[in-house]
Amino acid sequence: MEKTVKLVVALLAFFAVSLDAQKITRYQLEQDRLIVEFESALNVGDINDFIIKASRNEPFRRVIDIKAAFADKPFIDSKTASAGVKIAQFNAETARIVLSRDDKFDVAISVSEKNLTIDFAPNKIALFDGYKPSVVIDAGHGGRDTGAIGLNKIKEKDVALKVAALTAKILRDRGFEVKMTRENDNYVALQNRTTLANGLKADIFVSIHANACPPPSKLEGVETYFLSPAKSDRAKEVAALENSVVVDNMEKYSKEAFLNFLNREMVVNSNKLAIDIQRSLLFSARRKHAKTIDGGVREGPFWVLTGAQMPAALVEIGYITHKDEMKRLLDPSYQRLIAEGIALGVESYFINNWRR
Numbered sequence: 234m235e236k237t238v239k240l241v242v243a244l245l246a247f248f249a250v251s252l253d254a255q256k257i258t259r260y261q262l263e264q265d266r267l268i269v270e271f272e273s274a275l276n277v278g279d280i281n282d283f284i285i286k287a288s289r290n291e292p293f294r295r296v297i298d299i300k301a302a303f304a305d306k307p308f309i310d311s312k313t314a315s316a317g318v319k320i321a322q323f324n325a326e327t328a329r330i331v332l333s334r335d336d337k338f339d340v341a342i343s344v345s346e347k348n349l350t351i352d353f354a355p356n357k358i359a360l361f362d363g364y365k366p367s368v369v370i371d372a373g374h375g376g377r378d379t380g381a382i383g384l385n386k387i388k389e390k391d392v393a394l395k396v397a398a399l400t401a402k403i404l405r406d407r408g409f410e411v412k413m414t415r416e417n418d419n420y421v422a423l424q425n426r427t428t429l430a431n432g433l434k435a436d437i438f439v440s441i442h443a444n445a446c447p448p449p450s451k452l453e454g455v456e457t458y459f460l461s462p463a464k465s466d467r468a469k470e471v472a473a474l475e476n477s478v479v480v481d482n483m484e485k486y487s488k489e490a491f492l493n494f495l496n497r498e499m500v501v502n503s504n505k506l507a508i509d510i511q512r513s514l515l516f517s518a519r520r521k522h523a524k525t526i527d528g529g530v531r532e533g534p535f536w537v538l539t540g541a542q543m544p545a546a547l548v549e550i551g552y553i554t555h556k557d558e559m560k561r562l563l564d565p566s567y568q569r570l571i572a573e574g575i576a577l578g579v580e581s582y583f584i585n586n587w588r589r
C-alpha cells in the first residue's frame with residue numbers, strides 16, 4: 234500500500250504551468266463535495282475521469298484530470314467524512330484530483346458554466362434552503378403513439394421510457410420529489426402531461442425524447458429545446474415531428490393562444506434550464522462517447538411544453554435513426570449516463586437559481 238501511495242504522491246509533483254491554459258481560480262472542499270471554479274467557461278472535453286484499479290489492501294481511487302492550471306500552487310492532501318482528497322498540478326496542462334476510499338464508491342460530476350462540482354456521496358439528499366424541489370419527468374409518447382421509429386424498428390417511446398425512468402430514479406435518490414407522466418407503455422394525451430405538472434405545482438417539467446431523421450441523413454447528437462415560437466427551420470422540423478403524433482383536443486390550442494402562453498420570465502427560466510441540462514447531458518454522454526455531437530440549446534414550438542406553468546425543457550437524447558447512436562441508446566450503461574446527465578443538469582439549475 235505504502236508504495237502505491239508514494240507513487241501517486243510522486244505523480245502529483247508540480248510542473249511548470251503554461252500561461253494560456255484554462256485557469257482554476259478557486260476550489261472549495263466541503264464535507265462531501267468539491268467545487269472547482271474556472272476562469273472561463275468549461276469545455277467538457279477537457280475533463281477526464283478514471284479509476285485506478287485497487288489491488289488488495291489498497292484504497293479505491295477515482296481520478297479526475299482537468300486540462301487547466303491552478304492560479305496559485307495548490308496541494309491539498311485532506312480527508313473529509315466521505316473520502317480522502319488530493320489536489321495538485323499534475324503536469325503543465327493538467328490539474329489532478331484524486332479521491333480515495335476503502336470501499337468502491339461512485340462520484341457525481343456535474344458542470345455548470347464555470348464550475349465543476351464533484352459529489353463524493355452522490356446519493357445524499359439535496360435540499361435547497363430546506364426545500365425539496367419537485368420535478369415532473371415526462372417519457373415522450375407511449376401506447377398507440379410510438380413516436381419516431383428508428384433503425385431495426387426501434388420505437389422512440391421505449392427508449393424515452395427507459396431513460397426517463399432512470400432519470401426519475403437518480404433524482405429521487407438525490408432527494409427530489411419526482412413524478413412521471415407515465416411509468417409504463419401507456420398512451421397519455423399531450424395536454425395531460427403538463428396538466429399533471431401544473432396540478433402538482435411542480436418546479437420543473439422535463440420531457441424526454443429521441444430524435445429521428447431517416448437516411449440518407451446521418452444526423453446524430455443531443456439537443457435540448459425550450460418552448461418558443463419556431464426560429465430555425467431545423468427547430469421547426471423537430472417540433473413538427475414531435476407535434477405530429479396523436480393530438481387530442483388540440484383545437485383549443487390555437488396558434489395565437491399558444492403564443493399567449495409564453496410569459497417572458499418563464500421563457501428565460503426555461504432557457505436557463507435547457508442550458509444546464511444540455512451542458513450536463515453532453516458532459517455525461519462524452520464520458521462514454523467522446524465525439525457526441527452537441528446539437529445545442531434550441532427554441533421550438535413543442536405542443537407538449539405548452540401550458541406548463543413552470544420552467545420546462547424537452548430533451549432529444551440522440552438519433553435512433555443513426556446507426557451508432559441508436560446502438561448506444563440501447564446500451565444500459567449509456568442510458569444511465571444520459572439519465573445522470575439530465576438529472577445533474579436539473580440539479581445544476583436548482584443550484585444556480587435557488588441558492589443565491
Ligand SMILES: [Zn+2]
Nearest residue numbers: 373380442475
Ligand atoms: Zn418524441
